[in-house]
Amino acid sequence: MDNSLPVFCSAFGSVAGIVRPPKLIARGAGKITVQGSLLLDGPVESRAEPGTSLALQGDFINRSSNPELFDWRDLLLILSGTTVQTFEVGANDLGQLSDTVTVDTAAFSIGTIQVNTGASVRFVDTFDNDPDNAGQDLNAGCNEAQYVRNLILQDGSAITLENVHLYAETLDQAPTAVVNPLGCGQLVVGTxxxxxxxxxxPTIVPQNRYLAFVAGVSGNAGLNVALRVTFENLPAPFDVFNGQSAWVGEPVLKCENSGQDNVPPGGCAPVTGREDSFPVALLQCDPFYTDWSAWGTIHVTDDRIVPGGSYAVQAIAEGCETTLEGNFSTALSLTTASFGDVTGGCTGGSCSPPDGSVDV
Incomplete structure (x- = not known):
């Protein structure tokens, strides 16, 4: 421990036979150097004020049972071991940093983690830090995580994420630094x-080869989002696609009568009772991010959008990790019609819009 600057740490003691829990408190511009491992066990209190740092050469073994007593949100934690270091994560995995999940609200958050040049760190979850999660299956993976404001990976450093998520607001990664995800382990940067x-x-009659929905909802105005379609329950032989998903591509305007893509000069031929053109989008492999507010209702088609199928449509904002299900919006469930309704009826040379009744 470097005592050249103020560092305060009280050890075990007792008053009237009552054992006081240990405390580790860094104040001012305090600097702590631990050449071995650091173990936090039970209801230990550990706090760090702005400007403080902890240089750790051994393992960080977090078995703290009370996250309210842990506050390292202003700490610079320097991992500088000459052999592989183990870092025990302890926060409940609440998903990617967002408006509601922040470094200030997540348990066991740390201000800055710096992995020094040549250091190697394993992030693991071998201990259940939340007593409310009794019976947690640690072998299932990604139950607990680590949240950090800033992650610094210096040249030649390496981190291994063994079935844990590491969420960081910012990442400063040197070109030769390595991130090794194992199992469900993942480094997720940004909010x-x-x-x-x-x-x-509600104005759209159920269709058998299109999914129609309002993409430009007011809640996403000014926000670039991508739209994912999941094939929930398709009839044979398309049921081989059940559980798979694809992304909605960039829409184009299609003329109602001619079927032309992109409205020709002078506009589309007029259609009685409805718009003469409508936006159509195909499904694709990669997400397409845009502000959908200009499009309103779009019609999505694909070889896998078939009569009698069930689909789920979800939105995700740009900057969100698409492999984390918690980042997607609530799903809109849509079912295609088994039969198509072309028109509500024709009189002379004029036909009315579909009325949802197949009566030909």
Whole structure:
């Protein structure tokens, strides 16, 4: 421990036979150097004020049972071991940093973690820090995580994420630094804005080869989002796609009568009772991010959008990790019709819009 600057740490003691829990408190511009491992066990109090730092050469063994007594949000934690260091994460995995999940609200958050040149760190979860999660299956992976404001990976450093998520507001990674994810382990950088769910359009008659919904909901105005379609329950032989998903591509305007893509000069031919053109989008492999407010209701089609199928449509904001299900909006469930309704009826040379009744 470097005592050249004020550092205060009280050890075990007792008053009237009552054992006081240990405390580790760094104040002012305090600097602590631990050449071995640091173990936090039970209801230990550990706090760090702005400007303080802790240089750790051994393992960080976090078995603290009370996250309210842990406050390292202003600490610079320097991991500088010459052999592989083990870092025990302890926060409940609440998903990517967002408007509601922050470094200030997540348990066991740390201000800055710096992995020094040549150091190697394993982030693991071998201890259940939350007593409310009794019976947690540690083998399931990604139950607990680590939240940090700033992650610094210097040249030649390496971190291994063994079935844990490491969430960071910012990342400063040197070109030769390595991140090794194992199992469900993942490094997720940045914050994730919440995307509002897309909405059904009650004026649209159920279709058999299109999914129609309002993409430009007011809750996503000014926000670039991508739309994911999951094939929930398709009839044979398309049921081989059940559980898979694809992304909605960039829409184009299609003329109602001619089927032309992109409205020609002079506009589309007029259609009685409805718009002469409508936006159509195809499904694709990669997400397409845009502010959908200019599009309103769009019609999505694909070889896998078939009669009698069930689909789920979800939105996700740009900057959110697409492999984390918690980043997606609530799903809008849509079912295609088994039969198509072309028109509500024709009189002379004029036909009315579909009325949802197949009566030909």
């Amino acid at each position: 994730c804005p919440a995307a509002a769910p897309v909405e059904a359009d």
